Amino acid sequence: MISMNLLYTVFMRENSRAKGVLQKVIGQCNAFSKTFNNVYLYISRDKEAVLYSIADGVTKEVETFKYKKYSTFSAKSRIKYLRGYFWYKSFLNYLEKIIDSYQIDILYYRNSLPVNKLMKIMKDKKVIKILEIPTYPYENEVKGFSEKIQYTFFWKNGQQKMIDLADIVVAIPGVADLKVDEKFVLINNGIQLENIKMKRHIRKDSITFLSVANVAFWHGYDRILRSIYDYYRGNPKREVYYNCVGDGPELNNLKELAKELKLEKYVTFHGTKVGNELDEIIDTSDVAIGSLGFQRSRLEKGSTLKAREYCARGIPFLIAYDDPDFPESFPFVFRVPPDESPIDIDKVIQWYENLSMKHPDFSAQMRKYAEENLSWDAKMRPVINRINSIAELENVKSYIQSVER
Numbered sequence: 001m002i003s004m005n006l007l008y009t010v011f012m013r014e015n016s017r018a019k020g021v022l023q024k025v026i027g028q029c030n031a032f033s034k035t036f037n038n039v040y041l042y043i044s045r046d047k048e049a050v051l052y053s054i055a056d057g058v059t060k061e062v063e064t065f066k067y068k069k070y071s072t073f074s075a076k077s078r079i080k081y082l083r084g085y086f087w088y089k090s091f092l093n094y095l096e097k098i099i100d101s102y103q104i105d106i107l108y109y110r111n112s113l114p115v116n117k118l119m120k121i122m123k124d125k126k127v128i129k130i131l132e133i134p135t136y137p138y139e140n141e142v143k144g145f146s147e148k149i150q151y152t153f154f155w156k157n158g159q160q161k162m163i164d165l166a167d168i169v170v171a172i173p174g175v176a177d178l179k180v181d182e183k184f185v186l187i188n189n190g191i192q193l194e195n196i197k198m199k200r201h202i203r204k205d206s207i208t209f210l211s212v213a214n215v216a217f218w219h220g221y222d223r224i225l226r227s228i229y230d231y232y233r234g235n236p237k238r239e240v241y242y243n244c245v246g247d248g249p250e251l252n253n254l255k256e257l258a259k260e261l262k263l264e265k266y267v268t269f270h271g272t273k274v275g276n277e278l279d280e281i282i283d284t285s286d287v288a289i290g291s292l293g294f295q296r297s298r299l300e301k302g303s304t305l306k307a308r309e310y311c312a313r314g315i316p317f318l319i320a321y322d323d324p325d326f327p328e329s330f331p332f333v334f335r336v337p338p339d340e341s342p343i344d345i346d347k348v349i350q351w352y353e354n355l356s357m358k359h360p361d362f363s364a365q366m367r368k369y370a371e372e373n374l375s376w377d378a379k380m381r382p383v384i385n386r387i388n389s390i391a392e393l394e395n396v397k398s399y400i401q402s403v404e405r
Contacts, residue, residue, distance in 0.1 A: 188303035190379035215248030220293025314363025
């Protein structure tokens with residue numbers, strides 16, 4: 001255990017729909033807690049911020065901080081984003097106090113708006129400063145009107161300044177052969193296997209597809225709907241169904257498309273499911289669907305959390321991008337073209353049947369692979385090594401300065 005305190009900071013609501021992001025943050029914190037003396041997570045709620053301590057896999061609330069009230073900006077107001085901006089400033093004011101009060105040595109800051117207050121904190125505090133950029137380059141993921149405004153006026157203009165102020169930049173590459181300077185540490189997403197249950201196999205004649213996500217345009221699930229429609233227009237040999245789990249900005253579009261294609265009998269929109277309810281849906285599913293629309297964001301590669309969770313669950317899955325954690329030799333992934341072409345459902349069924357014959361214990365094999373290659377402990381090791389290198393260098397500098405005095 002290294003005698004340093006780490007603070008992981010992320011301005012997102014812990015009860016937001018982005019469950020996968022929160023799981024990632026907790027997983028990273030747990031990995032850090034196995035190395036550093038004290039690890040804290042500072043995150044937002046609806047009208048307050050909260051500080052947690054994380055140790056031995058346990059997340060414990062330490063302190064809460066109320067945001068200032070800005071009554072002008074009601075929840076229904078068109079300028080609610082401005083209210084969020086003021087809350088973010090309060091969030092940063094408390095952050096500065098936390099760094100001092102809890103003797104923070106390492107500040108790990110997940111991607112956020114680089115306002116002057118944050119820039120000042122990053123510049124003035126004598127801590128090891130780590131900036132995480134979840135997808136790099138990030139601009140390809142910016143689609144909505146409000147997101148474009150935030151990106152153009154707040155993030156794009158300040159991104160390089162944030163990178164310059166950081167000692168380490170942790171990034172998940174979104175394109176192949178990404179060239180970055182030595183300050184960057186490139187990683188892929190990982191998972192917490194302790195919280196993921198391996199699926200049971202339920203024998204049946206039909207094939208059921210599954211997706212679990214906060215549905216966005218780049219998931220490309222409309223491709224699977226159109227492909228199921230094409231499949232039933234042909235000469236289907238087996239019944240095919242689709243379990244779509246989760247909410248998100250694209251969900252209504254998917255529902256409208258399913259209705260338009262008259263697929264209501266075959267497609268079930270479950271909404272958000274967790275725990276035993278989610279486990280039961282996965283147990284009755286056969287093939288999971290990863291992201292099929294990365295090309296819509298001009299991304300060539302990725303390391304999505306869902307693909308790793310599917311692997312840990314032991315359910316084979318489809319993807320339409322390059323994932324460095326799943327090489328071509330990995331037999332439990334069916335790759336489809338990274339474009340808008342239909343997916344040949346007959347070929348997917350044939351692949352799944354062959355897989356079941358060649359690897360009757362494929363779920364156990366996938367789980368073992370996840371344990372050995374996809375845990376957050378493994379993924380964060382290069383970051384921890386870089387932190388230790390910087391800390392050792394700082395200790396040497398301090399020693400030299402003390403001798404010179």
